[in-house]
Amino acid sequence: MAKILIIDDDADIVEAVKIVLESKGYTIITANEGDAGYKKAEAERPDLVILDVMMKTKDQGFQVSYKLKNNPELSKIPILMLTSVGRETGFRFNKETDADYLPVEEFIEKPIKPKDLLVKIEKLLKQK
Amino acid sequence: MKQTTNLLEEELLQRLEWFIYIRWAAIVFIILLFLTAINLFKVILPARPIFLLALFIAIYNAGFKFYLKHKILSAANIRRFAIIQSMLDIISLTILIHFTGGAENPFIFYFIFHTIFTSMLLSKKESYIQAGIICFLVVGLFMLEYLDVVPHYPVRGFLNTDVYKNSAYLTAISFVFSSTIFIATFFTASVSERLRLKEDELKEAAVKLLEKDRLKDEYVKMVSHDLKSPLASIQSLLEVILGGFAGAADEKTKEILQRIYKRTEFLHHYTKDLLDLSRIRAERNLNLQRLNIKDIIYIAAELVMPKMGEKQIELNVAVDKNLSEIEADKELLIHVFANIIANAFKYTLSGGNVMIKVLQSDGFVITEIKDTGIGIPAEDMPHMFEEFFRAGNVAKTTKGTGLGLSLAKYIIERHGGNISIESELGKGTIFRFTIPISARKMSS
Numbered sequence: 404m405a406k407i408l409i410i411d412d413d414a415d416i417v418e419a420v421k422i423v424l425e426s427k428g429y430t431i432i433t434a435n436e437g438d439a440g441y442k443k444a445e446a447e448r449p450d451l452v453i454l455d456v457m458m459k460t461k462d463q464g465f466q467v468s469y470k471l472k473n474n475p476e477l478s479k480i481p482i483l484m485l486t487s488v489g490r491e492t493g494f495r496f497n498k499e500t501d502a503d504y505l506p507v508e509e510f511i512e513k514p515i516k517p518k519d520l521l522v523k524i525e526k527l528l529k530q531k
Numbered sequence: 532m533k534q535t536t537n538l539l540e541e542e543l544l545q546r547l548e549w550f551i552y553i554r555w556a557a558i559v560f561i562i563l564l565f566l567t568a569i570n571l572f573k574v575i576l577p578a579r580p581i582f583l584l585a586l587f588i589a590i591y592n593a594g595f596k597f598y599l600k601h602k603i604l605s606a607a608n609i610r611r612f613a614i615i616q617s618m619l620d621i622i623s624l625t626i627l628i629h630f631t632g633g634a635e636n637p638f639i640f641y642f643i644f645h646t647i648f649t650s651m652l653l654s655k656k657e658s659y660i661q662a663g664i665i666c667f668l669v670v671g672l673f674m675l676e677y678l679d680v681v682p683h684y685p686v687r688g689f690l691n692t693d694v695y696k697n698s699a700y701l702t703a704i705s706f707v708f709s710s711t712i713f714i715a716t717f718f719t720a721s722v723s724e725r726l727r728l729k730e731d732e733l734k735e736a737a738v739k740l741l742e743k744d745r746l747k748d749e750y751v752k753m754v755s756h757d758l759k760s761p762l763a764s765i766q767s768l769l770e771v772i773l774g775g776f777a778g779a780a781d782e783k784t785k786e787i788l789q790r791i792y793k794r795t796e797f798l799h800h801y802t803k804d805l806l807d808l809s810r811i812r813a814e815r816n817l818n819l820q821r822l823n824i825k826d827i828i829y830i831a832a833e834l835v836m837p838k839m840g841e842k843q844i845e846l847n848v849a850v851d852k853n854l855s856e857i858e859a860d861k862e863l864l865i866h867v868f869a870n871i872i873a874n875a876f877k878y879t880l881s882g883g884n885v886m887i888k889v890l891q892s893d894g895f896v897i898t899e900i901k902d903t904g905i906g907i908p909a910e911d912m913p914h915m916f917e918e919f920f921r922a923g924n925v926a927k928t929t930k931g932t933g934l935g936l937s938l939a940k941y942i943i944e945r946h947g948g949n950i951s952i953e954s955e956l957g958k959g960t961i962f963r964f965t966i967p968i969s970a971r972k973m974s975s
Contacts, residue, residue: 513767
C-alpha cells in the first residue's frame with residue numbers, strides 16, 4: 404500500500420488526515436515542519452506528500468514544494484497542498500491562477516472533507 | 532506633515548494658473564480703459580508707453596504659461612515662481628500708474644486687488660513684505676515725481692491742475708494708500724492663514740483616518756486568520772468522527788456532533804467572510820488582467836454548485852457573443868460572481884431557476900443575475916449592501932454573515948462599475964452590475 408508523508412505544523416490536522424488515510428490502509432509518516440518534512444521525504448521516499456502552506460513561515464509549504472520538485476530523485480512525487488485560504492477566495496493559492504508557477508499537483512482546502520481527500524489521493528496515486 | 536505641504540503646493544500651482552488668466556483679463560482691461568479714456572472722455576494719455584507696458588505684461592504672462600505647462604516645478608520653485616510673478620505685476624502696475632498721472636491717478640487703489648489675491652497665496656511674512664514693497668514703490672514714485680527726478684505725466688482732460696506738487700495732498704494720499712494696503716494685507720493674511728490651518732487639520736485627519744481604517748483591516752485579517760485555523764482543525768476532526776473513520780459512534784453522539792459541526796461551520800464561514808473583506812480592502816492595487824466574463828461565470832458556478840446539495844434549480848447563462856474581454860482582477864471578479872450566484876441559489880426554492888445574462892453597452896459589460904426566489908422586503912432594499920445587514924425575511928431562517936454583498940459592491944466599485952438590486956417579495960430578485968471594459972475608466 405502506498406506510503407504518504409504529511410507535513411503540517413497543526414497536530415490536529417495531521418491526526419485527522421492520518422486517521423482517515425490509515426483506515427484505508429495507507430502507510431503514514433508525518434513531519435510537523437517543512438525542513439524536517441523535506442528530510443523525511445529524502446529518507447523515506449514516500450509515494451505522495453500532503454503539504455501545508457503556512458508553517459514556520461507564511462510560505463514554507465511553497466518553499467518545500469520547490470525544493471522537492473527541484474530534486475530529480477524526488478520530483479516525481481505528487482504533492483497535495485493543504486490550504487486554509489479557500490479556492491473560493493483563491494488568493495495566491497488558486498490552482499487556476501497559480502498552477503503555472505506552483506509545482507503542486509492538487510489542492511485541498513481546510514477543513515478537510517475525508518471523501519474529498521480520499522478521491523484526490525487516489526487520483527494522484529493513479530496518475531503517478 | 533509632508534503630505535499637507537505637498538497639497539498646499541498643489542493648490543498654489545492651481546492658483547498660479549488662475550493668475551495667468553486674470554492677467555490676460557487685466558491686459559484687455561488696460562487697453563479698453565485707455566481707449567475709452569482717450570476717445571470717450573478725451574483724456575490725453577501717452578499711448579506708446581502704455582501699449583508697450585501691456586505688451587510687456589503679455590510677454591511675461593505667456594512666458595509663465597509656457598513655463599508652467601512644460602516644466603515640472605519642485606515645491607521650492609513654485610514659491611519662487613509665485614513671488615517673481617507678484618513682483619513683476621507690482622512693477623508693471625507702478626509703471627502704469629507713472630504714465631497715467633502718478634499720484635493723480637485714482638486707479639492706484641487697484642493695488643488692493645493685487646494685495647488680496649497674492650496674500651491668499653503667500654505666507655503671512657511674504658504678504659507683509661509685499662505690502663511694504665508696494666508702498667515703497669508707489670510712495671517712492673510720488674516722491675520722485677514731486678522732486679522732478681522723473682517726469683510727471685499729467686492726465687489732462689481728467690485733472691487739469693497739478694496735484695502731484697501739493698505736499699499736503701501727497702502726504703494724505705500716501706498715508707491712506709499705505710494704510711489701506713497694510714490693513715487689506717492684515718485681514719486677508721489672517722483669514723487665509725486660519726483657513727489654511729483648518730484645511731491642514733482636515734487633510735491630516737483624513738490621512739490619519741485612512742491609515743486607521745487600514746490598520747483595522749490588518750487587525751481583523753490577523754485575528755480572523757488565527758480564528759480560522761483552529762476552526763478548520765475542529766471541523767476536520769469532526770469530519771473524521773462523523774465519517775466513521777475513528778470507529779462507530781452511537782446515534783445520539785452523532786447528532787450532537789452534527790450540531791457542533793454546524794455551529795463551527797457557521798463560525799468558519801463568518802471568519803472567512805471577515806477575512807476576505809479585510810484582505811480585499813487592505814489590498815491597495817488590483818491585479819488586472821484581460822478576462823473573458825464567460826470563463827469567470829463558469830468558474831464561479833463550479834464553486835457554488837457543489838454546495839447546493841439536493842436543491843433542483845435550473846441555471847441558464849446567456850452571454851453576448853460579441854462581448855469584449857475586460858480588464859479586471861480575476862480572483863475578485865470570481866468572488867463577486869460566486870457570491871451573487873450563491874445568494875440566488877440560496878434564496879430560491881427547489882424547482883426555481885437562475886438566469887445570468889451578460890451584454891455590452893457603452894464601454895461597460897452589464898451583468899444581470901435573476902432568480903425566482905423569495906425576494907427582498909421593500910424596507911430592507913436600501914440596506915442590502917451594508918456590512919452585516921441581513922434581510923428580515925431570511926435573518927432568522929438562513930445562516931449568513933451579511934458581508935457578501937457589501938464586499939461584492941466594494942469590488943465592483945473598485946473596478947469603476949456599479950451594482951443595483953431590483954426585487955419583488957415572493958417573486959424574485961435581479962442583481963445588475965456593470966464593469967468597465969477598459970481599466971482606464973476605473974476609480975482610484
